[in-house]
Amino acid sequence: MNRPNLSRGLLALALSAVLAGCAVGPDYQRPALKVPASFKEGDGWRLAQPADLAGHGQWWKLYGDPLLDDLQQRLVKANQTLAQSEASYRQAAALTKGARAxxxxxxSGNLDKTRSGQGGSSSSVRLADGSTVSSGSSAGISNSYTASLGVSWELDLWGKLRRQLESDTASMDASAADLAASRLSLQSQLAQDYLQLRVMDQQIKLLNDTVEAYRRALKLTENQYNAGIVTKADVAQARTQLKSTEAQAIDLKYQRAQLEHAIAVLVGEAPAQFSLAANGQVPALPAIPALVPSQLLERRPDVASAERKVIAANAQIGVAKAAWFPDLTLSATGGYRSGSFRNWIETPNRYWSIGPQFAMTLFDGGLIASQVEQAEASYDQTVASYRQTVLDGFREVEDYMVQLRVQEEESGVQKEALEAAREALRLTFNQYKAGTVDYNNVVTTQATALSNERNVLTLYGNRLTASVQLIAAMGGGWDSAQIASAGKAAAPAP
Incomplete structure (x- = not known):
């Protein structure tokens, strides 16, 4: 290449680099939101400090139960729903690699041999008897040997490739946030099932203890009947009370088994191979620090995912608009072509071609315009979805905050009712043994006391569940800065 041609080539390359610095389409800006300064139901809650949710993702340790911690680790390794989300993330990551390529x-390289033929000649001979015989030849058959190397490069003059990479990267980040949201949801469900199972164990223990107390009461009533102090109706009532309570205890075994089976599936095991023995303990309610609403935008993975989808849709507008502009592709091809294998790779058989291709659509009947409109409508859809996700997040936190506060007040009143029911049962039973009241009064106070005992346990279980739901609603200690490493946090076995 002579010096003038070299100068023109360098000028064209410099111009291409300058043009490549611009990208059509709007640059991303976070959609405007009306974020309140504080939660309506946040009165009395202390704000979170950086150390409050240390150990991102391991929020269940707030409950101080080693077995729950072990189950959560098993969930991350073996849960198949999580495995699906992790595979989806890897697909998105691979798509981003493709966009970067x-x-x-x-x-590209090419090595081939071609054998071809064209036409052929024929001749005829007249025999002595006057007949004619025709014959043909296989002339025109040839061989062709080709070895070539080609290079093609599309210059990103208008930012179409950069916008596509921006979109695919945002989609990958959205998938990473979806993976975190799936993990948080499954961990939350596991914690709720486990805590409810421990409360169920206490319910079963209460009913078993009550059954033993009712057996003693039945024995006392039978003794009094044999002594002629009470009627046979009192014995029947005592036996009815005993058997109905035994039936309640049996029913709880079925409910406990369901919770145990659910936990087995969450940790990736068949229910037949999994069991949790009762340990007589229920974790204490943790102290949960509250967040301000603005922090929720960075703490909830579903919000982060929704915003990344907005970023991806915004970049697709640029991809669609880039179709209005011409594409510049630089290509070069060179190699050897010969009709003989013996002298194939020799200088006389060398060939090459090089040159740019500048192509654009001149008329498409409005196709590009419609694609731009589709991209803009898709962006508006993702913005609305993002705003709705934020509103749902605010609502969930408000719901669980008020639920915990109200249930705490209710728990105090319920405990007072339980103490009164226990005292009434003690007094009524003493009166029955003294012969001043019949057994019908005892049955009534027994049922009231047992109902209050179970209500206290049920309410405590509801408070534990609400605490898990609130922690999950606040992101479970997750932060949007973790998106880059979200795909490495879980790799469940197939």
Whole structure:
């Protein structure tokens, strides 16, 4: 290449680099939101400090139960729903790699042999008897040997490739946030099932203890009947009370088994191979620090995912608009072509071609315009979805905050009712043994006391569940800065 041609080539390359610095389409800006300064139901809650949710993702340790911690680790390793989300994230990551590869030249090689033929000649001979015989030849058959190397490179003049990479990267980040949201949801469900199972164990223990107390009461009533102090109706009532309570205890075994089976599936095991023995303990309610609403935008993975989808849709507008502008592709091909294998790779058989291709659509009947409109409508859809996700997040936190506060007040009143029911049962039973009241009064106070005992346990279980739901609603200690490493946090076995 002579010096003038070299100068023109360098000028064209410099111009391409300048043009490549611009990208059509709007740059991303976070959609406007009306974020309140504080939660309506947050009165009395202390704000979170950086150390309050230390150990991102391991929020269940607030309950101080080693077995729950072990189950959560098993869930991350073996849960199959989580495995699906993790595979989806890897697909998105691979798609991003493909978009990044578009910035580099494509190099291709070709090695082939071709055998071809064209036409042929024929001749005829007249025999002595006057007949004619025709014959043909296989002339025109040839061989062709080709070895070539080609390079093609599309210059990103208008930012189409960069916008596509921006979109695919945002989609990958959304998938990473979806993976975190799936993990948080499954961990929350596991914690709720486990805590409810421990409360169920206490319910079963209460009913078993009550059954033993009712057996003693039945024995006392039978003794009094044999002594002629009470009627047979009192014995029947005592036996009815005993058997109905035994039936309640049996029913709880079925409910406990369901919770145990659910936990087995969550940790990736068949229910037949999994069991949790009763340990007589229920974790204490943790102290949960509250967040301000603005922090919720960074703490909830579903909000982060929704915003990344907005970023991806915004970039797709640029991809669609880039179709209005011409594409510049640089390509070069060179190699050897010969009709003989023996002297194939020799200088006389060498060939090459090089040159740019500048192509654009001149008329498409409005196709590009419609694609831009589709991209803009898709962006508006993702913005609305993002705002709705934020509103749902605010609502969930408000719901669980008020639920915990109200249930705490209710728990105090319920405990007072339980103490009164226990005292009434003690007094009534003493009166029955003294012969001043019949057994019907005892049965009534027994049922009231047992109902209050179970209500206290049920309410405590509801408070534990609400605490898990609130922690999950606040992101479970997750932060949007973790998106980059979200795909490495879980790799469940197939």
């Amino acid at each position: 578009a910035f580099f030249p494509t190099v």
